[in-house]
Amino acid sequence: MITLTEENYIKAIYHLGKQGAETVSTNALADAMNTKASSATDMIKKLAEKNYANYKKYQGVSLTKEGKKVAINIIRKHRLWEVFLVEKLNFTWDQVHEVAEQLEHIKSQKLIDELDTFLGFPTHDPHGDPIPDKDGKFESFEKTSLTNAKVGLNYVCVGVNDSSGEFLKYLDGNHIGLGTNIKIIHKEPFDNSVKIQFDDSELVVSQNVAKNLFLKEV
C-alpha cells in the first residue's frame, strides 16, 4: 500500500527531475514539499526500500521505473480532474489546482477510466499540459518559454510553467490564454522584459512573466 504522503513525494521527485530524467537533491525535494531535509531523507529511504526510488547516500534521488509509473498515473489523474472541473463544473484555470491536488489521490481504476471516457479522452489540461493516456504515454511537444522567443517571429501560447493562482489571474487580467497569438516586438536587454503584441494590443511583460509562459512558433 502506498500512502498519500509517499505519492506526493514521488510526484515532486518526478517534477523536479524533469520527468525523472535527472537526479534530485535532498534539499530541493524538502523545499518542494515544504518540509525539512531530514524529513526528506527519511522519506527517500522509505521510497528506496519500497523500490520506487534509486538512492545512494549523499548522491541525491531518482525514480525507478515503478516510481515513474506511479508519478505518471498521479499526473494523469490530476490533469483529467482539472479538465473535469473547468469543462463541467465552471471552475476557472486558476481555481482548479488545489482541488485537483486532492482528487488525484482517489484510488479507483474504473473511476479514472470512466472519467477519461466521459471527458472524451482529452489530451491537454486547462494549462496546456499533456495528459498521459491509460498506458502512461504522452507527447512532450516542443515549447519555448517567452524568454527564448525571437524578435519579429509569431507564436501561439501553449502552456504555463507556473500554475499558481496569482500568475494565472495576471494572464486573465491581460487577456492572455491558451491559443493566444503573440508576436515579439522587442526584448529589453536591461531588465530582460519583453514587449509583445497580440489581439491588436501591445504589452510589456517582465522577465518573471516571460519565463513562465510557454509558446510554440507558428
Next chain:
Amino acid sequence: MITLTEENYIKAIYHLGKQGAETVSTNALADAMNTKASSATDMIKKLAEKNYANYKKYQGVSLTKEGKKVAINIIRKHRLWEVFLVEKLNFTWDQVHEVAEQLEHIKSQKLIDELDTFLGFPTHDPHGDPIPDKDGKFESFEKTSLTNAKVGLNYVCVGVNDSSGEFLKYLDGNHIGLGTNIKIIHKEPFDNSVKIQFDDSELVVSQNVAKNLFLKEV
C-alpha cells in the same frame, strides 16, 4: 482543522445514533469503525474537546449541533458523488460506495455546490437515500422495512438499509430495484421469510433480505 479519521468517526456516530437522535456506546462505535474500544475512547475524547461530541465517561457519546452539521455535510457529499458515479460514469449501484467513501472527504465548497448544480439538484442517491441540501435540510420520508409490511397490501421499493455490494447484487440478480412495485403474498411465521410478487413473478425472500429492503405503501 478536522482530520479524515475524525470525519469518519463523526459519520459513524451519526449513523449509529439514528441521525444523532440517540447516544452511541463506545463498543458499538469501535465495531463500526473496525477498531478497538480503547481507540474509540481516545477519539471520542478528542471529538468532545473539539466540540463535535457530547461525552460523559461511561455514558456513551452523541453529536453536538456542530458535529451533526459536519456529519450531514459529509453525507451530502457522499450521496452527490454516488449520483455522479451512477449517472455520469456508468457505475452500478453496488460499485459506488467504496469510491464515494473517498470522494466525500474532498474539501471544497465550490466543488460540491457546482456538482450539485451539474447533477440538477438530485434529492435521492442511487440507493434511495435522501440528499441533504446546501443548508443540511432533507426529508426523512416514511418508509417501512419489508419485515413490517402487511400481507395483501401493495408497496413500492424506495430504499435499502444495507448498501453492501453483496446485497445489491442479490437484488439486481432478482430484478428488484428502486421503484419496483411489490405485493406481499404471504409471511411465514416459522422463519420470518416473506413471499412477494412483482412484475408478474413470485419470490420468497429471507428475513435477512426483508429487513434490509425499504418500502412505501401505494
Next chain:
DNA sequence: ATAATAAATTAGACAAGGCTAAAAATAGAG
C-alpha cells in the same frame, strides 16, 4: 592541498491514531 562552507544524514523527540493488557465502573442475576 587544505580550510571553510554547504549539503546531507543521524539521533532523539513529538503528535496522531492504533493496539494490548490491566484497572475501574456499570449492569444484571440472584
Next chain:
DNA sequence: CTCTATTTTTAGCCTTGTCTAATTTATTAT
C-alpha cells in the same frame, strides 16, 4: 443488596511523518 459479567477507561507501547540539533560528507576557495 451484593457478586459476577460486561463495558469502558487508563496506561504504556508502536508506526508514520514531522521537527531540531548535532554530526558527517561533499564542495569550493584560496
